[in-house]
Amino acid sequence: MPRSPPVKRRVAAILAADIVGFSRLIAEDEDGTLQQLAAYRNVLDDFVAHHGGRVFNTAGNSIMCEFASAVEATRAAIDIQDYMRTQNLASPHNRRVQFRIGISVGEVVERQNDLLGMAVNIAARLETLASPGGICLSRAVHEAVSGQIAVPFIDIGERQVKNIPFPVHAFTIAGPDAGIPAEPRRSSLRPWAMSSLAVTGACLIVLVGAGGLVSYGGPSGPMEQPAAEAGILSPAQTFLLPVDPVEAFSGLVQRGGQIDDPHSAPGLYHNALLLEAKGEAIGAHRAYYTLARMGLDFVDPHLRYAALVRAHEGRFIARQVYAELNEDAPTRATALVHALQFDGAERRARLDAVIETHPDYAPAYFLLAEEHSEDRVGSLQTAHERRVEQAALAEFLKAHEEGRLMPFFLDQSVAADWVERAHKRHARLSLSGESASALPGFDP
Template identity: 30%
Template sequence: MVAGPADATAEGAAHGRRRKLAAILSADAVGFSRQMHEDEAGTHLRLRSSREIIDRLVVEHDGRVVGSAGDSVLADFPSVVEALRCAVDIQQVLRRQNAAFPPEQRLEFRVGINLGDVIVDGADIYGDGVNIAARLQQLCEPGGILVSQTVHNHVRGKLDFAFEPLGRHRFKNIPEPVATFRVCLNGSGAPSPKRPKHPLPHARPVRITAALLLLLALAGAGLWFPGRALLGGRHEERVAPAGPGIIAKPVIAVLPFANQSGDPSQEYLSDGITEDLIAALGRFSSLRVVGRGTTFTYKGKAADPARIERELGARYVVEGSVRRADQRIRISVQLTDTRDGLLLWSERYEENLADVFTVQDAIIQRLVGTLAVRVTRAEQGRALTKPPGDLAAYDYVLRGHEQLARRTRSGNAEAREFFRKAIELDPTYAIAHVGLGRAYFDAALFGWTEWPAKALQSAREFAEKAVLLDDEEAGGHVLLSWSHEFEHRFDLAKAEIDRAVELNPGDPEVRAQRGSIYLASGDIDGAIREFETVLSFDPIHDPVWADLGVAYYLDGRPQDALGILERNLGRRPDRVMAWAVLAAASAELGHTVQAQDAAARVLKLNPFFAADDLAALYAQPDQRQRLVAGLQRAGLP
């Protein structure tokens, strides 16, 4: 017999289950596992003291603790106003308590609050209302409070707190995106300084006079919108000292480029390049860029690296000059380490001017990609020299990427450990989640795990988590794109990678992945364009050399393929695919001995190599047939 509504109600009551509307508070300690590992007894005492404070304040605000596991707390309240008051009191009292401890011993809590319908089962509560509170807590910064739209609507005008809107976020297993607000706790009623940046709408100037008028108008209004069509732009950021819970990323200062044209009317060009470079570097979440308003105070002044480090806290400084003569433009640039004054890199770009803005965008794109690569390598070198006890989450991520680049089973396992340690130090660090997902993806791809399907699932989950934590971090979209490409779902892969390119067009990894998707889906022209762009940023980007060789071969350019693959294999002689395509290109050009030697290397590296397996990586039948024919002509099965 099927139970009717009355029967169902009676059955639920008999088992102690009922529904109610409640304000749910979810709290969790940041870095608890790390502190327990370093000082178990002391951390336990600090946690117990924090829990006593939290439990007492929950009761004082008419709430009840309905769940706790180690360093986490779940409580519900009949009043959403009291739930928020309780959360604010918790953070203020814990902040005073933490002031007595050094930063590495402070237990800071993240708090999320939601108002929703829940199932009450004895002493426990369940439902989407609880899940959303927990997801908000996971997004929150240490020592902060995040609330949902429903909470904000109910308390607005009733409490003397300011709220900062953070946009809508998609949470796992929650069908609709949730509008999120941060409670400002700096005591001023205004939002505290915050790192995330948002696009600024602006129109691209199409004429030089329009650009000058726009610059003058915005300067007069005290405004400036960095970037143009290619770069999109975000709010620039003034660099502040890193506090507890903030990733200590390297700071880079771009000083105003000097106008060496001998014509003051060309000043707009050197200023525009500086502006665009600041905006483009600001798209890299691994960097912190000194804002335009600060660096332009150095315009026309001599500033040595030591002074830049002392006054701006910058680890790297970028300087340059712009010279325009008739229809040619020359840009010189250099990157310097401010701590020792060492010149890390310098380059000169010279172009013919057809459309000044098109040329400027192209140069900026190459320039920013190269700078990001150089700074990352310098930072990896620093991280490798640090003793383990001094490593922060950022350092662990750098070490993890260095191990990933080795492309070995042991390096992959070590990379995973580094990324896990970074996440343990800061669970909201999106880049660390991307790194761990990338490690799982590589483990499945290269056969370094007994459970490849499980590894691929983990890679996707970490990618989704990264996007959830920070939708503007391009790496999460790149990893999702890899997952879709691996499953030959090219439309989804393209959508994710296009989003990543939109976020950061100057990132070599982003452009390399778009080239990979173009190559696999059959857009050979697009693949070549993307791969050549990456090599203009980073000439020793090893994976791209092999992919570009394949693209040249499939485009009917065996001689170009041969040249680039020979250079790639000179550095990385373990690349099976590179040797295979080298064999095919050599055979097509009539270089029989070279083709046979390359085929022998393929079979030595992979005795189970099959031409059809390699060709299956590419979607277009005619390209698969061309590749198989070339491989078989070289003597490969």
């Protein structure tokens, strides 16, 4: 009797993806949903192939992929979720397509190009633990990738899942869209919640206790605030914030090199600039977006982030991103950069409105002056526009002289460049004989 061919066994990382609410989407618009799914499948396949993987099984709205590396499987998952989040910005909430993704690693058996084994089953079950737009990893995957990929992880502990005879220890990748599954074992601080923390002394220690109160420890003594008001998720967690983020950013620039797992504005901005310079747009986008949601008033990271989105996704998506940020994490910086995503008269009207609402936000005056400058409007610049430009520059330079400008820039070299340009333009306008006149919302 001939022998059966030997069973092919190997270790592989398995990515399982499933569309959230697929039955509802089909019931509401079958043709449109199928067209969307086909388009997204092409993109998903490209991401999988880019990271050295292959799709080995599809069933309805589920997709199973194999990778030789847990790191590459996780990178592919992050790329997919980042892409889907960006695409969904332009869609109504009830028509958004979101994936849940689970990733495991272990021994698999190949049969006719399909894969079987516990790693496949666990990936499928981890996918059910992920939130819409989220990623859930096995402990083995987390151990393989935690030192390789600079994203925040949340340990959700051991979970009993269907048809797996033992508890599965799982982690999720924290992100702006991904929530936390029920009964988390440990939770981390929302990175964008740090804006509400008052910083005093050498550093600030934030302790979130089981009672739901946030304790702020510093030289001025302890204070408490309900965790919900601070935007913090819950149980105990400690976080350190630098007192002077500008000085911290300068130190990182001098030191050089990418930071592993950054949690502060200086670290995220430093990494974003490095990743952007290396052409790693997705990693830069992720760092910028996390920083943007911190609710800080630094203008230079927002300007860089908006420019990155415009370059890769277009002005419409940049406008949508900043509309969302200005609603979810509103600051003077998000309002200003959102205004800049418009064109023509609407852009100018929105800039005027930002200054009227936030007359103390010095960067807005420089950008208003730029909007009315000869560099922007060319030979068509009118006498009124020159007066507006000069008045805005005068207010901007006054803020600088009074020390009210530099705190709005993480990268002080950007602020210094703005000041130098403002001095030159203001001097040129003064020589032209045009006198400044009052602008709506401020008195120069």
